[in-house]
Amino acid sequence: MGHSQADKAATRERVLRITSRRIRTDGVSRPGVAELMREAGLTHGGFYKHFDSRDDLIAQAATFALAEGTAKMERSAYKNDQDARAGLIDAYLAKQHRDGPATGCALVTLGAAAGRGDQQFKEAYENQVRTYLDLIASLDDDTEDSQAEAMLTLSAMVGAVLMSRAVADKHFSDQLLETVNDLLARHRSRSASA
Numbered sequence: 251m252g253h254s255q256a257d258k259a260a261t262r263e264r265v266l267r268i269t270s271r272r273i274r275t276d277g278v279s280r281p282g283v284a285e286l287m288r289e290a291g292l293t294h295g296g297f298y299k300h301f302d303s304r305d306d307l308i309a310q311a312a313t314f315a316l317a318e319g320t321a322k323m324e325r326s327a328y329k330n331d332q333d334a335r336a337g338l339i340d341a342y343l344a345k346q347h348r349d350g351p352a353t354g355c356a357l358v359t360l361g362a363a364a365g366r367g368d369q370q371f372k373e374a375y376e377n378q379v380r381t382y383l384d385l386i387a388s389l390d391d392d393t394e395d396s397q398a399e400a401m402l403t404l405s406a407m408v409g410a411v412l413m414s415r416a417v418a419d420k421h422f423s424d425q426l427l428e429t430v431n432d433l434l435a436r437h438r439s440r441s442a443s444a
Contacts, residue, residue, distance in 0.1 A: 262300045265290045269307055270315035271352040274359040278308050278367075309370050312363070315356035316378035322355075323385055335389040335403070336435065342407045343431045345424065348414045357382070357404075358411045379404070399441065406430050 268290050272281040283304050284294045301307040323338060330337025341347065347354050357378060364375035386400035410430035414423040 258299070261290070261292065261296075265292070265300060265307070266311050266314045269311035270318065270356070273308065273311055273363075274315055274354065274356055275352045278312065278360070278363045283307070309368070309374075312356070312360055312367075312371055313374040315360065316374055319355045319357070319378065320381055320385070323382060327385070327389055335386065335438065338386065338389065339403065339407065339431055339434055343410055343427045345427065348411055348423065348427060351415065355408070355411065357408050358415070361408070361412070395441070399438075402437070403434060406434055 265286065269281065269286050272286065272289075283297050286307070287294050287297050297307075301310070323342075326341030327334040327338040329341070342355065351359055357375070360375065364371050367375075382404050383397065383400045386403050387396040390396040390399055407430070410426050414426045417423050417426070
């Protein structure tokens with residue numbers, strides 16, 4: 251790859267990274283092309299060197315945002331040597347995750363948009379859900395129910411973070427995260443002993 255091609259790829263990735271953060275905080279309909287390009291240190295005219303349209307940018311940024319979470323989930327899981335699933339749940343249901351939507355899990359912030367989105371957006375969202383389910387299931391010793399347990403765990407985590415960001419009362423928000431974390435741990439220990 252030549253120097254200009256490498257620069258173009260780096261610029262494109264910078265725009266995608268900025269846009270992926272913005273759509274996680276502001277939604278997919280908010281940021282305008284001129285605003286995003288300015289934030290990336292580029293002119294509006296340079297936009298079309300990298301993307302066909304705003305919709306193309308948003309779709310690619312959503313895919314980028316969704317995929318970015320996989321490495322974070324894996325790192326979170328393997329921070330706890332004793333119980334990888336507990337490590338993942340603790341990190342996901344942390345106040346820092348709740349308070350950092352720009353770099354947090356895109357399943358939380360982009361779910362509604364994916365539901366209203368085109369087929370490409372829905373497929374990117376579904377692929378990420380499936381990736382997370384496979385990761386969570388792989389952390390379980392019990393292979394018979396691991397996929398169902400992964401669905402329950404992921405649904406509870408995504409829902410808890412979504413609601414904890416949406417409520418006004420900070421104490422109640424904290425309580426949502428803590429309660430879901432505790433209940434997932436209890437459910438897991440009951441399932442393991444059964």
